[in-house]
Amino acid sequence: MKSKGLAVLKLFLPYLAIAVSLLVYFLVPGNGKQKQTDHPYYVYFLLILGVGFLVFALVGIFNSNIRKTAFEKAPFFTGVIIFLLFLNFITTKTLLLPTLYFPSLDRIIGLIVENKWFLLKNVLDSFGLLGKGFLWGVSVGFLTGLALGYSKHVGYWLTPVTKVIGPIPTTAWIPLALSTFPTTQSANVFLIAFAVWFPVTLMTSSGIQSIPNVNFEVSKTLGASTFYQIVHVAIPAAMPSIFLGIFYGTVSSFATLMAVEMNGNSSGIGWYINWQKSVMMYDGVYAGLIIIAAICSLTLTILFKVRDKVLVWQKGVIKW
């Protein structure tokens, strides 16, 4: 009984943290340096968190999976709220950090809320660029990797070329790409595609080369043609490795995205951060960082969901 009571108490921890946060927000006198916002956005945010968790816990009464998650995540959730409390305390109640570079949570959250449409447009622009580059990079990388891995002749001539060109950091290509491609947009797509291409090529070809030969012998004795072997043995057997390549490629495409957007683009979330920095609006910089973190994390989550679907037969390599 006692342990069960304690477990239920866990669910109240986030509310305790929220209560403390609100007390500090309203009762401790501010440092007077932070620009005041029209609304107490940080308070709204805390309330939304509280209501959200409440709804989650209520659904948990009927659903045992959600109940388990609620219990498991309650301490973590509390930790997040306390971390925000700490940030808010330092930035608005003390003068430990220069307020110019460390805006209050009210201002950061407020900026996201007040500029949501403009930010959304930039997010979509970034996604568009990332998506196009990603698709080009993955498809070309997959095909080159397949050719390099499967054909000894192609491998003989092109592996050294890949080894020389591939490791060059994408950003080093920026001047060349900008002068070669007709538009900045196409140059940017190329640069992102390039960042994805190399790891995908490398991991596809090494994935195919490391397939035990007996797999091909088995399929030969079962009457498979070369084409059938490529599609039904080589590709599925190399799939775990190909996915790793796509994962590395995606991560490096984020870096490239930021680099190209800060260079001559006039939209996109990377450009937005750079612009906000140049006008000394650090609330915008933080808002941009938060959005980028969300985008990148979301992209990887989707990628891993796809992997779990495609590679059900494989026991986890990377946990996400």
Next chain:
Amino acid sequence: MVGEIRIENVYKSFKNSDPAKEDLVALNGFSLDIKAGSFVSLIGPSGCGKSTLLRIIGGLDKATEGKIFVDDKEIKKPGSDRGFAFQGSNLFPWLTVEKNIAFGLKARHIYKDHKKDVEEYIKLVGLTGFEKSYPHQLSGGMQQRASLARALVGHPNVLLLDEPLGALDAFTRMNLQDEILNIWKEHDMTMVMVTHDVDEAIYMSDYVVVMSARPSKVEAIMKIDLPRPRARAQDTFQEYRTKILKVLDLGGKVEDIEYYL
């Protein structure tokens, strides 16, 4: 009866990776006739080329010289008339049991007309209920069964077995030996098995072909004249065993070891 194998003067050498050195001769003029419908084991010291011979019959390797005929057709490449069970199960880990077994039929584009066969062979090897399982969810014995079903489902006239049970524990191994024999009896096919295990060879085969060390040739062909089903614990077993070990030149070593004791 189909599944007659004629091996004529097969010579096989492997190129040394150092071009200055001599080639490695694995088979030096190997000849053997295998009657349709018989069960033949190839036994011999490690590296004597028995697996190489099996791979040439399967069409996976090419003989440097000499010819092999299966039912009067010369072997040039793998074909659906010969099934091949590899060492270890070698199931495709990304396919379910069912799809592994159906792989050959699909590759040959005859799956539609033979869907029933897949079910039949799943049942035959006792994997009903595991159709949708992935290989890593099965025990070693079950994987080996699935692999046998995969090799058999295309109705080959010859089944080539390359130490198929080598990786299994003794009990699973004996079980599977019986199951392979059942399949062999019911399906009128020739089976050629490479093995290291003298008892396995005696228990399963009509003929045991004892091969000598490299470059290898037939040292003795021993007819195992025991009624089937055979009992594993019988005295005549021991006689065959002694004979085979003598041919392999391992029979006398026991005394030598005693000397050192």
